[in-house]
Amino acid sequence: MITLREIAAAAGYSIAVVSRVLSPCPHEGARVAEKTREHIRGVALRLGYRPNRTAEFLKRGGSPVIGVYVPDSAEAHPAELVKGICLEAGLNSFPLAFFYDATIDGFQRFIQETINFRNSGVIAFPSFQFDERIAEQVEMYCGHGGRMVMINNPGCGSAANLVSVDIDDFSGGAMVAERLLIRGGRRFLTICNQAFPARHEGFCRKVESAGKTPEIIASAKDFNAERIISMLLSMHQNKSNLPVGIFAASDREAVEIITMLAKCNVKIGRDILIAGYGNQYLAAHVHPGLTTVVQPFLSAGRSALIKLSAMIYGKEAESEKLMPELIIRESA
Amino acid sequence: MITLREIAAAAGYSIAVVSRVLSPCPHEGARVAEKTREHIRGVALRLGYRPNRTAEFLKRGGSPVIGVYVPDSAEAHPAELVKGICLEAGLNSFPLAFFYDATIDGFQRFIQETINFRNSGVIAFPSFQFDERIAEQVEMYCGHGGRMVMINNPGCGSAANLVSVDIDDFSGGAMVAERLLIRGGRRFLTICNQAFPARHEGFCRKVESAGKTPEIIASAKDFNAERIISMLLSMHQNKSNLPVGIFAASDREAVEIITMLAKCNVKIGRDILIAGYGNQYLAAHVHPGLTTVVQPFLSAGRSALIKLSAMIYGKEAESEKLMPELIIRESA
DNA sequence: TTGAAAGCGCTAACAC
């Protein structure tokens, strides 16, 4: 491991000067001659210097660790987000501590731990609705100098040191509607998911803007596949309805419908168009393949870490909104 | 944050004594009176002390960070493993650095980074076949005092400081065969997956032990769903074949077959029995639900971290073999 | 513009 001491020796300067050149946030008024600066940078590069965050933060009175709060679910999103965060953390030599959870109490414990350990910052992706108790925790943490990046929680407020990275659900829903319109849909059904109202909203607004009327056939809460199948089959009898377009705000429901409908002698992808949301693993491998919306969680993770590390070092960071993308397969 | 200094002050001893009591691996011959020990432990507990691994490892000449090498794939296993590792790391205050990759070169870079950063140990779950170049890296790392826990790589050798945690593929395959036998299968087909020969082996040995002959209808490499479907349909014509049992050594192929077969007027789960491997997300939501093998990757992750932290502190750790479990759904 | 020195929390060698 290359240390400042070795670079100092090789460059012919003191450790202090080297620190001032290489530190990610040198103290106020740390002046080094431009020529010296370049020289030292060259030596550091040649020797393959990587900063020892452990020592850096020990000195600064804390830990370099970034706490990450992720939903404790079997879906693919958290995994992609985690991957993105890990990727960028590796590039920046930040160690990570993950907290898998899905409760408000857990979030509170997470914040408490973060404070206890004097971790350097937090990335949070709560799967539950943003509520007052969360807001309280966020305010408490950020109010006392904590830095936080919040993922996919539009409306979590705008405390100082709080930045958000959101993936636009409204546009995702609209993309699905657009596709169903292009495919000549006559009727537009949607399974509304309480957890993601914006997807549903985006879908409905787009359908309406084309002069059609979206029909809500279920909410994810009272989702009953059999009932939906029989409803679709009766619509299917009247050719003037076809094609019927149906949007499930998560792949799980979409896959249930697609696979139950498969044995009903219905042309999925022609007479009945089905689209989901999330591009879960296996969604590409059901038959017919599921048309769905991919969310750029990998990018969101990377972006979150980049923003957070900027904030840790006292720089400005701006909130960001990322666009999802429609993946077209055979089902719609 | 509570430090040794504060505990020392509260307990009325010097920092050194407190360190000897609370350190996870105090130096040789660190003697403390039992009474003192208890007293200090009590104070630490009361104050809610959590060790500062950053400072601990800075002193020891390294970093507390544990490097984790995981396959860069969209499947659910790595995510579960990661979760297990994170859970236990949190409990033990070990920060983590993940390396997502799927190449031998990447593995080499990973080991190199681990050495550069003086990380405290490594958990590796390479998705590729164990080969000489890997063995070389492992030996080099472990030979120089590096500690490693290897996941699901039976036959990775047994260097000092190398411990393995494996999930028994052979038994998993056998469990599937057993189920198909119980369901009265007459013919037993298997799609052999190069990457997991033991699953296939376990399946075949079990079938043979019941006096039947397993038939290999494809390998994952030349997997062609259409061909398999037509093969199954022609078998289906002759009632004396039924039920036909088919084992895909990964859920992906199983789901393809199940969903393509759905529209063929075949009774899946009665005349044709299908089982997969892995219990990927959505496998429960296709119709009929996929009977498959769950692998305890969460436990594997936790276990790996516990073993590694023992090794880091100079204790012994033993290799372990975990058993998978069959999840019975409607498809078989 | 540069250098010397103190100190973050912890461990370990040595002294008592």
Next chain:
DNA sequence: GTGTTAGCGCTTTCAA
């Protein structure tokens, strides 16, 4: 058995 002290790699104050 317990205390004193040095030092891990880094940042920062102060002096030159």
